[in-house]
Amino acid sequence: MTVTIVNLKVNGVDQAFMARPGTTLLLALREQLGLTGAKRGCAQGACGSCTVLLDGAPVVSCLVPATTVDGADIATVEGLADGQQLSDVQQAFLDGFATQCGFCTPGMLMSAEALLARNPDPTADEVNEAISGNVCRCTGYAPIVSAILDAAERRRNRVEATH
Amino acid sequence: MTLLRGRGYASVNYPTGMNLGGDPSQAIIHATTMGGFVVTLSSVDLGQGLKTVVAQCAAETLGIPMENVIIDTADTDTGPHCMGTFASRGTHRVGNAVIMAAREAREVMLQVAADELEVDAGDLETDGTGFVRLKGSPATKIHISDIALAAHFKQGKSISGRGIFLKERSYPVPETGEMDPDSCQAHACTVAEVEVDDETGIVTVLRMYNTYEIGRALNPAMVAQQVEGGAWMGVSHAIFESTEPYYPASRAHGPIDFCEYLMPGPAEIPVQTSVILERPASNGPFGAKGIGEMTANAPIPAIANAIFDACGVRLTTMPFTPESVLRGLDALRAA
Numbered sequence: 001m002t003v004t005i006v007n008l009k010v011n012g013v014d015q016a017f018m019a020r021p022g023t024t025l026l027l028a029l030r031e032q033l034g035l036t037g038a039k040r041g042c043a044q045g046a047c048g049s050c051t052v053l054l055d056g057a058p059v060v061s062c063l064v065p066a067t068t069v070d071g072a073d074i075a076t077v078e079g080l081a082d083g084q085q086l087s088d089v090q091q092a093f094l095d096g097f098a099t100q101c102g103f104c105t106p107g108m109l110m111s112a113e114a115l116l117a118r119n120p121d122p123t124a125d126e127v128n129e130a131i132s133g134n135v136c137r138c139t140g141y142a143p144i145v146s147a148i149l150d151a152a153e154r155r156r157n158r159v160e161a162t163h
Numbered sequence: 164m165t166l167l168r169g170r171g172y173a174s175v176n177y178p179t180g181m182n183l184g185g186d187p188s189q190a191i192i193h194a195t196t197m198g199g200f201v202v203t204l205s206s207v208d209l210g211q212g213l214k215t216v217v218a219q220c221a222a223e224t225l226g227i228p229m230e231n232v233i234i235d236t237a238d239t240d241t242g243p244h245c246m247g248t249f250a251s252r253g254t255h256r257v258g259n260a261v262i263m264a265a266r267e268a269r270e271v272m273l274q275v276a277a278d279e280l281e282v283d284a285g286d287l288e289t290d291g292t293g294f295v296r297l298k299g300s301p302a303t304k305i306h307i308s309d310i311a312l313a314a315h316f317k318q319g320k321s322i323s324g325r326g327i328f329l330k331e332r333s334y335p336v337p338e339t340g341e342m343d344p345d346s347c348q349a350h351a352c353t354v355a356e357v358e359v360d361d362e363t364g365i366v367t368v369l370r371m372y373n374t375y376e377i378g379r380a381l382n383p384a385m386v387a388q389q390v391e392g393g394a395w396m397g398v399s400h401a402i403f404e405s406t407e408p409y410y411p412a413s414r415a416h417g418p419i420d421f422c423e424y425l426m427p428g429p430a431e432i433p434v435q436t437s438v439i440l441e442r443p444a445s446n447g448p449f450g451a452k453g454i455g456e457m458t459a460n461a462p463i464p465a466i467a468n469a470i471f472d473a474c475g476v477r478l479t480t481m482p483f484t485p486e487s488v489l490r491g492l493d494a495l496r497a498a
């Protein structure tokens with residue numbers, strides 16, 4: 001088996017690791033880089049708990065072979081907060097009680113960040129669509145959807161305030 | 164094609180805990196040198212918020228800020244015994260044990276403070292911000308971190324407390340079948356509104372109104388979340404998910420993963436309105452009863468009743484699939 005060296009920028013930091021063919025991006029993040037925020041719920045692309053951003057787009061990292069994304073820019077939940085300062089989406093989840101067990105939360109946050117990056121003022125339907133690949137077994141989704149709408153508003157207000 | 168609307172309700176009485184052969188939970192509390200209070204438990208928080216609720220119980224009883232409480236549920240092998248977090252027993256059993264342990268630890272904490280301040284422990288009170296102070300003379304005070312330091316390095320005292328809540332076993336009286344299986348009962352009622360498509364048989368749950376009487380709601384936001392998250396699970400059982408007909412006889416057939424095992428997504432949830440009624444239970448921690456499992460129960464029969472109200476089809480097997488609705492409508496037409 002050929003082992004390949006994969007170079008990635010993860011949360012702004014250059015990382016290099018060795019990967020066998022078939023190593024998923026999720027496995028590399030968790031086992032080799034120690035970033036256990038992304039969760040392995042199903043390992044078949046159906047639950048969304050492993051969602052990370054690959055060059056800004058949300059992907060289920062359990063289905064991405066690590067060797068195919070050499071040179072990519074990866075964002076994981078670990079990179080969202082700025083020190084102790086949570087991102088707007090994280091803070092809105094916290095304030096809105098949008099998590100219970102928390103297993104889905106890292107994936108939900110990344111799907112939400114990706115949505116708000118491309119659509120700062122989404123409708124509830126657009127939020128539903130953006131998180132439709134993320135399974136949550138605890139919350140009933142409603143608090144998650146309102147937290148994402150709330151985060152969108154916080155972000156818009158912030159942008160206005162800086163203009 | 165007609166969309167038929169219907170409304171149905173169901174209610175549930177639900178036991179808090181069970182008695183097994185006796186149902187105990189233990190808690191041990193001790194102060195660190197820095198004035199943190201570690202609550203050691205074997206009770207597992209699986210997302211329902213147990214750690215938060217018992218931290219509230221400990222902080223309230225000790226009279227200190229919640230930030231000074233550290234909940235340690237590290238190891239069920241070595242921790243004080245807990246039967247487990249099931250049967251909606253966690254808040255009730257563990258909460259009671261934590262309060263008992265916190266009372267004992269509080270007494271030592273006040274005694275150590277009294278010796279430092281050279282006053283009588285009976286004249287001391289906590290101010291909730293981290294200080295122990297003399298009643299009527301708030302300037303005479305000492306911070307819990309100084310109390311903890313003095314206890315460890317000056318007085319040689321362990322600020323600690325032991326707590327256990329035991330629901331004693333109770334066998335049925337053979338003649339009457341009478342027994343005392345639980346500690347208290349919570350009550351709830353759900354009204355569901357559905358829409359049934361008489362051509363496709365698809366049932367949509369539009370709205371749910373939930374009312375819960377759960378003793379004291381120790382953390383109202385988490386209670387609301389438990390109610391609505393549980394109701395979602397009820398909707399899911401009612402019209403989506405099933406491991407039947409093969410489980411548990413065979414796992415070789417039927418849904419084995421999230422691709423086949425259907426659950427409602429964010430676009431398929433009803434609008435919910437929830438009301439919490441508080442009637443404190445005499446034996447609950449600050450009056451709380453359990454609210455866990457029961458939240459998924461009432462929605463299912465409420466939805467079944469709403470389907471009946473909408474189209475006259477009485478379904479008794481979950482999930483209420485389009486096929487079962489259509490077969491029911493056919494049977495009504497044939498009759």
Ligand code: FES
Binds near residue numbers: 042048051061
């Ligand atoms: S673990 Fe990747 S989608 Fe479930």
Ligand code: FES
Binds near residue numbers: 100139210
């Ligand atoms: S919070 Fe438990 S799965 Fe979403």
